[in-house]
Amino acid sequence: MLNYDISYYLNKYKKQIQWSVVAFLVVIIVFMIVNFISSYIAQQGKITVPISVVPGDSTVIIDGEEQSNSGDIYLEAGEHKVKVSHPGFRTVERSYRIYDYNAPAIYISLIGESDEAKEWQQNNLSKYRKLEILTTQQAHKYTEKFESRNPIVEDLPVKDPYFTISYKNIQDKTIQLTIWGTSPRYREFALEHLRSMGYDPTDYSIEFTDFDNPLKPAEDREESK
Amino acid sequence: MIKQRLTSQKAYITYFVIAVLLIGVVVFRYLDTFASVNFQYDSSMGSISLHSDGEKLHTPANNESVRLKKGSYIVKSSGKNIDTNTQEITVDGSKDTYDINFRYTDKYLASLYEDEQLSIYTAMLLEYPSILSDYTLHNDQLYGLGDWFGAALVYNDQEADNRDTLHILMKKSGDNWQVISTPPSPVLSAPDYPQVPYSILMAINQAK
Numbered sequence: 449m450l451n452y453d454i455s456y457y458l459n460k461y462k463k464q465i466q467w468s469v470v471a472f473l474v475v476i477i478v479f480m481i482v483n484f485i486s487s488y489i490a491q492q493g494k495i496t497v498p499i500s501v502v503p504g505d506s507t508v509i510i511d512g513e514e515q516s517n518s519g520d521i522y523l524e525a526g527e528h529k530v531k532v533s534h535p536g537f538r539t540v541e542r543s544y545r546i547y548d549y550n551a552p553a554i555y556i557s558l559i560g561e562s563d564e565a566k567e568w569q570q571n572n573l574s575k576y577r578k579l580e581i582l583t584t585q586q587a588h589k590y591t592e593k594f595e596s597r598n599p600i601v602e603d604l605p606v607k608d609p610y611f612t613i614s615y616k617n618i619q620d621k622t623i624q625l626t627i628w629g630t631s632p633r634y635r636e637f638a639l640e641h642l643r644s645m646g647y648d649p650t651d652y653s654i655e656f657t658d659f660d661n662p663l664k665p666a667e668d669r670e671e672s673k
Numbered sequence: 674m675i676k677q678r679l680t681s682q683k684a685y686i687t688y689f690v691i692a693v694l695l696i697g698v699v700v701f702r703y704l705d706t707f708a709s710v711n712f713q714y715d716s717s718m719g720s721i722s723l724h725s726d727g728e729k730l731h732t733p734a735n736n737e738s739v740r741l742k743k744g745s746y747i748v749k750s751s752g753k754n755i756d757t758n759t760q761e762i763t764v765d766g767s768k769d770t771y772d773i774n775f776r777y778t779d780k781y782l783a784s785l786y787e788d789e790q791l792s793i794y795t796a797m798l799l800e801y802p803s804i805l806s807d808y809t810l811h812n813d814q815l816y817g818l819g820d821w822f823g824a825a826l827v828y829n830d831q832e833a834d835n836r837d838t839l840h841i842l843m844k845k846s847g848d849n850w851q852v853i854s855t856p857p858s859p860v861l862s863a864p865d866y867p868q869v870p871y872s873i874l875m876a877i878n879q880a881k
Contacts (some may be wrong), residue, residue, distance in 0.1 A: 622864070632828075632837040637861060650875045653864045662836065663856035665802055 492521035495546050500582055502557040502575045503568065506534040521554075532556045536565030549597060550620035551589040555582050556624045590620075598623050600647050611638040616655070625649075635659065707767040711738045712748070714773040718818075719752020721773050748773060754781040774870070776817050785819040789850070793822050793843060796850035801857075808839070812880030816873045820845040823877030826857055840877050842869065 458465065501508060501517050508517045509531045515521050517532075521547050533539040537558035546552045557579050560566040569576070589609050594617070595601055601623060605614040611629040619625055625642075629635035635656055716735040723730045725738070733739050741764050748760045748771070751754070756778045762771055797804055804826065813824035822843040828836035839855055839857040843850050847880040852862055853869070861874045 631834050633834045635837060639860065648875060648878075649860045650863050650871070650878050653862045654860050656837075656859060659837065659859070661839075661856050661858065662807075663804070663839065665856075 454469075466591070490524045494524055495548055495552065495554050496520050497523050497546060497554055499554040500579055500584075501532050501555075502572070502579050503534050503537065504575070506532050506537070506556075508532050508554075515583060524554075530554055530556070532558060534558055534565075536560060536562035536568075545620055548618065549593060551586060551593050553586040555579050555586065594620065596622070600625075600652075603645055603647075606638075606641060606645075608634075608638075609642070610634040611641070613638055613642060618653075622653075624653045624655055626655045626657055697866050700726045707740050707863075708764050708769070709738050709740050710764055710769050710771060711736050712771050712773055714750075715775060719750055719755040722751070723747070723748050724749060731779055750775055754778055774817075777815075777819055779814075782815040782819055786813075786815045789815065789819070789822070789845070792848075793850050796843065797841070797852060800855070807881075812877075816876065817870065821869070821873050822850065823861075823873065823880065825877075825880035827864065827881070838881065842874070842877060843864070 497520065499508065499516065499518060499521050504518060506517055508515045510521075510523065510528050512529075525547050526544055526545075528544050529541065529546055531539065532543045538561050540556050540558060542556070544552060545552060557576050562570040566618045598615075601615060604625075605612060610631075611627065611634045615623040617625060627635060627638045629638050642649050700868055712721060712733045712735070716761070720732060721730045723741075725744070730746075731739060743764050743766060745761060745763050748762055749757060750759075751757055751772065752775065754777050756776045758776065760773065794805065806829075808826035808828055811825040811827050815822055822841075822845075824841050826839040826841055828838070830836070837859045839859060840854065840861050841852065841857040842854040842861055844853050845851075851865070860878055861869075863869075863871050863874055866874060
């Protein structure tokens, strides 16, 4: 007589069931490990870049390849061309400098062009605001990193009636000081002022604005004018 | 009875293994407080000595590997006409080679400058024919091993206040001097001259 009670079969095939469960768990674990290792290898030498776009289902293309439009992506250090597009919205194309020293992030919001897109935009202002907050936070992180690499920027600019000391950001990594003085004597005063602030001018590339070096070849002086 | 003996044997083995592991950890941590470093310098010119807490520890030969406890040390240079400057180094395991660059004493550099002055001025005038008629050299001197020259160029008509004080840097290659700062500038910036020892640039920039 056939017994359809499930417990009969569970008992009868107990060992096989146990082995199947174990095998299944092993496969899952192996799959997770392989996935983890291949992600880890893919991320080696790359920089983690958070990405967020509005609308959230926009297409993100970086250097010609489609990428994830949310979460974290992994890019090699250098300059990258980013294009974000969505039907009905104005496409945005930008270049980003991605380095471990400049707190990179890709936060892009699109502006609606079609009536439908404009309506969507009006109904989803909170998403735009959220992205703005992320952008502000990223800007703060960038400023912190930049100031820690170039502490002098916290003391600049210096504005005196006869000279000013300011700086230019050179590719997010370093700075070039710019010194303006009403005469050679005040340019020298600017340098002394820097020293009195605890900074040695030797440490910085300096551009003296309105300074025409008389020892520069004549053709170079014409060019720089 | 046999079971009891086996149990106590197991316990002894366990304690022994734990003791060996603990001793191993202690020994490893002790050994990790040391690092091997070597010093590279021109031994034909002079020698160096290592000091710590005012005590002379060792006089390493060029490229000799020395095992030192991690921490700070003073490296003193010495030799004929060599400036007995000191350099502080921190041994922390991150660096295993220290390059020690000698420099001559100011007195010896001054004596060398007397012999080099004509060559220096000739090279300067070749590059800038009117430089010595428009400017006066201030704090002109040799640096390093007499292979660097620096000076402040102060415009002769200071009353007019229409010319900046510039700084000139020159390097000797073989028997010839060459102007490196082209053109001489109010400041010789380290980022613009990565091949020049920082201390030399700083000293020239301070010349007035």
